[in-house]
Amino acid sequence: MRAGERRTTLADVAAEAGVSVALVSIVMRDAPGASAATRQRVLEVARRLDYQPDSRARLLRSGESRLIGVVFGVQHPFQHDVLTGLYDAADKQGYELALSAVTPRRDERTAIGSLLQDRCAALILLGPQIPVAELAALSDRMPVVAMMRGVRHRAVDVVRTDDVRGLRLAVDHLVTLGHTRIAHVDGGRMIASAERRQGYQEAMRRHGLDEHLRVVVGGSGEEDGVRAARELLDDPPTAVTVFNDLSAAGMLDVLPRLGLSVPGDISVVGYDDTSFSRLAHIDLTTVAQDIDTMTTLAVARAVERIAGAGITNREVVIPPRLVIRGTTAAPRG
């Protein structure tokens, strides 16, 4: 592209085709009000001049933006799976997605701020870590849907998995296999960590395993799982539930080197059913979040709020399901 070369506009197409700007607009939008003949002629000219509509001007004029902002963390593989689902869901509803990433050097506030200026009609936040007060303030300005995090505030919509139940599923599964000494590696400062930890504790108590309660501080990355594995070594349990699959994968990789075979010496359960966990060599038993349902619901919720519908049920909690693979088995004799 040479600099200074202006791009083709409706006016250019109109002039070339010998019709009015409004008519070209009608044709481009595929709106009623143009004859088949002109329609074809205009389309032909548009194609020849390589016309591309300017969504900025379009949205400016029409007011509604059909654009949903999404804030995601570049470091979380699970959120990539969610992104994929969100694109599908938004596509079905005729919406576009505007992505803004959180990176190690770009925080959530910045990511949100950049979307605010883009006049998104709504915001979907994946596992937001910012305080409730800020989320609430944000929701004054536009519909906000938080995914994978509970938010105790009536103005913020929430679509999340029942994490308490997720960990109950995991613990129940292990108990059924015969385990009693079951530890939990939590998510450290991750926002969802508290609820999963709580789910673990409740489940253990229900099985009368209070004395075996053991929580190790972890995190959301592979390295956290590796660290936690080392910490478990002094007195290894026969099973462990882990905050997420990534951390579990780190653990899975390091346990054999530390002399513990999986699932022979120790069973491992992850969380998220991240796409890599189903790979043959990882084959991780894990708690699956229902991404399809969650993304569909999150987008639907956003769209309803954009339309201004009165929605009563602010929080949707989706039940998880346990995916049993190769990293869990009965404890040794």
Add this chain to the structure above:
Amino acid sequence: MRAGERRTTLADVAAEAGVSVALVSIVMRDAPGASAATRQRVLEVARRLDYQPDSRARLLRSGESRLIGVVFGVQHPFQHDVLTGLYDAADKQGYELALSAVTPRRDERTAIGSLLQDRCAALILLGPQIPVAELAALSDRMPVVAMMRGVRHRAVDVVRTDDVRGLRLAVDHLVTLGHTRIAHVDGGRMIASAERRQGYQEAMRRHGLDEHLRVVVGGSGEEDGVRAARELLDDPPTAVTVFNDLSAAGMLDVLPRLGLSVPGDISVVGYDDTSFSRLAHIDLTTVAQDIDTMTTLAVARAVERIAGAGITNREVVIPPRLVIRGTTAAPRG
């Protein structure tokens, strides 16, 4: 947010502050032409009314968009590292990034198309898989920078790593350690695969190891590494270079289970120095792409082209460097 509630505009702020719209605009842009007193007063009112500038209107009017579109693949961890770098680089130059993801159900054409309507000033494509002809057509419309892929076309800017050299480094390292039976697992239909394969072949020939040339079809995911590992089993080499870290990680995980210890029985070299490869339990010897330099250059190139500068050197090829970690060692006596 209640539906139908219009958001605050410059006009609202102007009316409230008792000044003209133009003056508010001046204040908001921090442009010269307003007294300190009014500046403060206007800012105060803007804050009170919770004013957010409308970037659509702003860009529509001012023509230049200070927005660079980026197309990335949601499935490639390496590209997430690149994204992080791009955000940094763009930030320094005062540009914003508009992301568009390629997912399993959203192809590159769609991803590019959505950015085209957004009036980005330039496009940066991470490892684009579309044919050169399409890239060329695209570059008629706007500056296009391709990263991590060679493009034989004078209109498309390229910032990439010298992959031939990268594989030479890997092979040289292995040869120095004493290996001769060195195999290569390629990237299958990935666009960068050809050059890395070629680098491997050239390096092997230079060392007079023609008879040991062995290329196994692989891919870009963990599962490809797993598959390739199985294929190597019938006649295991003492070392293998792999298309990328993700594939190498899959291989690393499965080799011990197949009875081959790393690096005892077999050395493994990856590619990309993806963030997980430096984790203690993976500790992968790999060829590092210089992300900082590449992202800085890609953004700089895009910005120069937006400014219309005459740029002679269309392709920048960055030398990689070898990062030696724990997955390579001398072959067994």
Add this chain to the structure above:
DNA sequence: GCCACGCTCTAGAACGTTCTAGAGTCGGTG
């Protein structure tokens, strides 16, 4: 005391689109 200058501010056009209101044409109907 006048003019030039700098500073602060304003009016109005412009960006590329959509939308509203209405103008022109044509065939059919009373």
Add this chain to the structure above:
DNA sequence: CACCGACTCTAGAACGTTCTAGAGCGTGGC
């Protein structure tokens, strides 16, 4: 033959911002 309705098309305003041109006004130099 006048009229109506359907259809096709057009003119011009509007969206929220930036930009250009210039107005008002105090200040300082001569």
